[in-house]
Structure formats: C-alpha cells, structure tokens
Amino acid sequence: xxxxxxxxxxxxxxxxxxxxxxxxxxxxxxxxxxxxxxxxxxxxxxxxxxxxxxxxxxxxxxxxxxxxxxxxxxxxxxxxxxxxxxxxxxxxxxxxxxxxxxxxxxxxxxxxx
Amino acid sequence: xxxxxxxxxxxxxxxxxxxxxxxxxxxxxxxxxxxxxxxxxxxxxxxxxxxxxxxxxxxxxxxxxxxxxxxxxxxxxxxxxxxxxxxxxxxxxxxxxxxxxxxxxxxxxxxxxx
Numbered sequence: 542x543x544x545x546x547x548x549x550x551x552x553x554x555x556x557x558x559x560x561x562x563x564x565x566x567x568x569x570x571x572x573x574x575x576x577x578x579x580x581x582x583x584x585x586x587x588x589x590x591x592x593x594x595x596x597x598x599x600x601x602x603x604x605x606x607x608x609x610x611x612x613x614x615x616x617x618x619x620x621x622x623x624x625x626x627x628x629x630x631x632x633x634x635x636x637x638x639x640x641x642x643x644x645x646x647x648x649x650x651x652x653x654x
Numbered sequence: 655x656x657x658x659x660x661x662x663x664x665x666x667x668x669x670x671x672x673x674x675x676x677x678x679x680x681x682x683x684x685x686x687x688x689x690x691x692x693x694x695x696x697x698x699x700x701x702x703x704x705x706x707x708x709x710x711x712x713x714x715x716x717x718x719x720x721x722x723x724x725x726x727x728x729x730x731x732x733x734x735x736x737x738x739x740x741x742x743x744x745x746x747x748x749x750x751x752x753x754x755x756x757x758x759x760x761x762x763x764x765x766x767x768x
Contacts, residue, residue, distance in 0.1 A: 572753025584658075584744055585759035592754060630697070634753040641687065641710055642746075642757060644697040 543568045543635050547645035554621060555653050562616040562648050564631035569609040572634040575642070576605050576616050578627040585630065589616070621652045656681065658747050658760035666766045672733040675763045677745035679726050683758075685709075685751025686728040688720060691742040691762070700743075703728050704751050732765075740767045 544567045554560050564574070573592050577585040589598045589605040591614070597606040604617040614631055628649045632642040659678045667673050679686050687710075688700040699712040703722035720730040726747075732739055742762045748755035 575756065577759070582742075582764070584660075584761040585746075587756055587758060590756045632697075641699040641702060641712065642689075642697075643699075646696050 543571075543633070543643050545631060545633060545643055545645040547629075547631060547648050549648060550646065551649040551651070553651040553653055556621060556623060558621050559617065559619050560621055560650070562618070562629050562631075562650070564614040564616070564645050566612045566614075566633055568635060569612055570635060571609065574605075574607055574614050574631060574633040576603075576614075577630045577632065579630060579647070580627050588629075623652045623654050626650055626652045658745060658758055660743075660745055660760040660763050662763060663761065664764045664766075666768065667735050668768050669735055669737060671735050672731065673735060673765060675730045675732075675743055675745075675765075677728045677730070677747075677760060679728070679745075679747030680758055683747035683749055684726050685748045685755070686722060686726065687746045687748075687751070687757065688728070688730050689744045689746065690714075691744060692740075697744070700730070702751055709751065735767045737767050739765065741765060 546565045575590045576588040591598050591607040602619040607614045628647045630647045632644040661676045685704045687702040689697050691697045702710040706722045717733045722728045744762045746757040746759045748757045
C-alpha cells in the first residue's frame with residue numbers, strides 16, 4: 542500500500558527566505574506526483590505536476606523535483622512572501638490499483654513578515 | 655475556462671438525514687473524482703466517474719454513492735448521515751482521469767452533521 546509522508550507538519554520562515562518542502566513515498570511505481578496548496582477552508586490549487594519520466598518542473602518561484610529511486614519529491618519556494626502561507630500537499634497516482642490521488646498529510650507553511 | 659464548481663458551499667444536516675452534493679467539471683473534462691477531507695484522516699478518495707460510469711471506488715460504506723450525467727456533471731449522495739460524515743467534500747476534474755492528467759479541484763462543500 543502506497544504511503545505518502547510530509548515532514549515537517551508545520552514550518553515558519555521569515556519573509557524573503559528560500560525554503561524546501563519534503564514529500565516521501567514508499568512505492569516508486571508512480572504515474573505522476575502533483576503539488577497543491579490549500580488555503581484555510583478552501584479547495585486545492587494545483588501548483589506543479591511532475592510526470593514519472595521527469596526529474597523536475599518549474600513555475601515562477603516554484604520548483605518541484607522528483608527522485609523515484611529514493612521515493613522523494615521536494616518543492617522549492619524561492620524568495621518567500623506572506624502570500625505563500627498555506628498548507629502544501631503532495632499527492633501521487635500509483636501505477637497499480639485505482640488511478641486515484643494518494644495524498645500526504647501536508648505541511649502548514651507560515652511566512653513571517 | 656471556468657474552473658470546477660461545487661454546490662452548495664455549506665450544508666448543515668442532522669444525523670439520519672441524507673444529502674446530495676453537486677460538482678460541475680471544467681468544460682471538456684470527462685473524469686470527476688470525489689474526495690473527503692477531515693482533520694483526522696486527511697484527504698481520502700471516494701470514487702471516480704468517467705463517461706457516466708463509476709470507474710474507481712475507495713473504501714467507504716455503501717451510504718456514499720454518486721453518479722455522473724451525460725454533460726459530465728456529477729452528484730454525490732450520502733444517506734443516513736452520521737456525525738463522522740462532517741467534512742469538506744472536494745471534487746476534482748481531469749480530461750480523462752488518466753495517471754498523466756492534472757487534476758483540478760473545486761472549492762469544496764463543507765458538510766456539518768449535528
């Protein structure tokens with residue numbers, strides 16, 4: 542059974558700093574891995590999608606990497622801003638079973654002005 | 655393109671009642687998935703519909719059911735509500751629901767069961 546872990550559960554950093562969020566998974570047989578952000582009480586906003594054949598994706602100040610062999614993905618946020626404060630979730634679709642997203646537990650990020 | 659829409663946004667029900675939630679996918683998307691989000695269990699997959707057929711199902715009791723219409727809009731029904739059904743219910747749409755597709759989420763329906 543695929544398990545997805547995000548550590549730490551919460552992170553606070555001063556505005557302007559670069560930061561890395563981590564996502565670990567137990568089974569490397571995946572279709573893709575997607576990073577989302579969720580603002581309190583709201584739905585999920587897709588940030589980046591990395592296909593299993595790719596190593597990284599970039600969008601603006603965000604860069605996501607994928608290392609299937611080690612079962613890890615990271616989301617790098619450059620020059621953090623208060624508006625980046627949210628919960629960040631990674632989710633993946635495995636090659637086997639249902640083609641559903643299996644979510645991590647999320648990292649709650651707070652950017653301190 | 656308009657995003658995924660969900661109605662209603664908030665619902666308050668009492669135990670034993672039943673509820674129907676609605677999801678309209680992005681135009682052109684044929685796959686709709688439903689997820690339940692609770693503080694204790696996180697995000698859990700309920701089911702996925704594609705071309706009016708339930709294609710995948712998660713580990714939820716039969717009280718949770720759904721359907722999809724010919725225009726790809728989907729409804730989810732929960733019968734005999736329990737306190738533990740209080741959650742944020744999210745739907746997601748994608749082009750075909752393949753593993754290579756990006757999934758786009760709606761704002762969710764917040765269900766409170768009293």
